[in-house]
Amino acid sequence: MTFDEIRSQARAEWEALEHSDKPRILVGTATCGRASGALTVLEAIESELAKRNIGAIITQVGCIGLCYAEPLVDIVKPNRPRICYGNVTPEIIPQLIEDYVINDNPRPDLALGTIGDGSVDGIPKLFELPMLKPQVRIVLRNCGIIDPENINHYIAQGGYSGLVRALGMKPEEVIEEIKRSGLRGRGGAGFPTGLKWEFCRKAPGKVKYLICNADEGDPGAFMNRSLLEGDPHAVLEGMLIGAYAIGATEGYIYIRAEYPLAIERLELALRQVAEYGLVGDNILGSKFSFHVTIKQGAGAFVCGEETAMMASIEGKRGMPRSRPPFPAQSGLWGKPTNINNVGTWGHVSAILQRGSNWYASYGSEKSKGTKVFALAGKVNRTGLIEVPMGISLQEIIYGVGGGIPNGKRFKAVQTGGPSGGFLPAGLLNLSVDYESLTEAGSIMGSGGMIVLDEDNCIVDIARYFLSFTQAESCGKCVLCRLGTKQMLDILEDITTGKGKLEDIDLLEDLAKDVVAGSLCALGGTAPNPVLTSIRYFRDEYEAHIKDKRCPALACSELVSYYILPDKCQGCGICLRDCPSEAISGGKRMVHIIDQGKCIKCGTCLDVCPTKFSAVVKVSGEKVTVPSKPIPVTATKRNTGASGGSPLD
């Protein structure tokens, strides 16, 4: 079949689906959906439909990015707009099917919004809502909309038209198109993609390699996973275009083994493109040939670094090497190689489909286009978002994210994962682009964005990130291997009350050395969380060191729990629930916590009835309590005062 024939067929299939006279039900079953119970919801739907003998078409789709509202179920009735329902449980399925599929009540109380043309009374348009309105879904264009296991859905949306267009251009022209778009690598470093391709194109040699970096090792980052699970062809098409542009004959997708669903979808997608002649020898009848192999990572974060990744593909330990020579000149098996991130490939296919001018109309002057972020932490609407470059942190966190839950105060936002930094409230107006973030001390990174509130201890989280990079250091460079260990030891001392004032200067000193002495970006950026936290939150370090106090009440060694004698009514619930039997007391006796046995788990604070609120959590201060349980005095009966002030 020619591509035109394939496309016509795909479109016909999609149109038939869209105008089906049967109801359609779409369930989000990417990994996030599954972790929230989407498969049980799917089973409930199938069983209810079978019970009522309803012939509906069920499609499993990828992640539309509203992780906080998973499981998501969409219902499309013939000639009605598609309605998206959130927080769906198996229990509400029978009623929902009865109300809307059988009858005509769309249940506005359960609906999040409508998608596409048309409207339904009482239900807003999903993409007009605050969490979606600022978003521009270019890379994630099809996620949550199409069935990722059906290549025809992708083609019907314009898929592979970018490849067809590229094949009609000269490779150098394709590179120019990418240059004009202003696309910069989405793996984190932001190197201009067109320029990188040009280096590889110009390198001498007939054999060239192309690699897709799907190792996504940053804790808290799942942008690549969602794209590969929700729309793998967007990535494959980008790779094909890139391979044609640089003259590569073979490609590798290096994907971490911890992403089994993404691997499955990729393997299926590769079989499908082979069937359609979109990969392999003489693609679409042209002289361009390209074969793709999947390589699974084996659990090493450092293999996300391009030279370590190539070593791993070659069957060696994943240890980086010095550059020059750069991969574009000498990479995999010494041949010119171009490596790009999953996200970058997703942008490439969109750019060739719709043009560089269209793409460059989004974003800021030096950072064109959009960026996908995994918004997590202390924010109301956690999820996967795609926003134009140049948007402010404020708009992301408070607009899209809906602000901080439980009335807590924003403390910082962490971008760039273990390579990035903490940005305080004073920088909320910062424009999200490569240069601004770097200037502020952080980096764009691959897209992890974690919001912290007043209950988070910056020092503790800096320690957490450093413990991660220290464990993942490959060990090749002395300063990374030993420097991160020493920095971690110092941070552990600080968070356990053993810090010294000189430690802050020592940390900054060590940080400089680690950066200078590291061959790759793991060591080169490992000190960033520590450096930005000292830059913007020095007072927290000083409190830990000078006052042995954790202002956020988070560092367990510096925190103590006390039962206030004038509030405790001797109900006994805390004693019963204490996991380490550290509480003594009796009925109508003031209970006492044995500080030596207390494991600081916080259970007593959780279970003490609100009307008593007798448990306090403090840091850097002592609360006077009796040495053993004493009777509760009747005159001190309290009627639900809030909080508690320490006795002196």
Add this chain to the structure above:
Amino acid sequence: MESNIKEQLDDILSQYGGGNGDLIPILQEAQERFGYLPEGVMAGIAKFLRLPEGNVFGVATFYAQFKFTPTGKRMVKVCRGTACHVRGGARILNEVERQLGIKPGETTDDLEYSLETIACFGSCALAPVVVIDKTVYGRMTTKKVAEVLH
């Protein structure tokens, strides 16, 4: 190498051409097949790829995915992510270690349990978390450890 293991290894190796790039995929398949990498198997792989055994050991020990002792029937994973850490994850780990008599990375002598720590399961709302095989146990307490293990 006992003949059954050798047979299975030969079965795996027969699908590969023998280039250096095959080493990690072969190790991954062997890990999947045997549950860990027996010494004899690594030696057999080295022979097939015409590499020094030291090379194969060096590569295998570099990557966290590969295990060198048999893993138990039940895999106990204690989460040591930030949320779990702050809610007493360390004490849960201590209790699990105490009950099973092993440390992370080890397996009980009767091959019933293996213990591992994981950076983050993504179930932070249920911290502290322990996962045994595929079941997630949230809001763990030291008292509950005995219950979930047995």
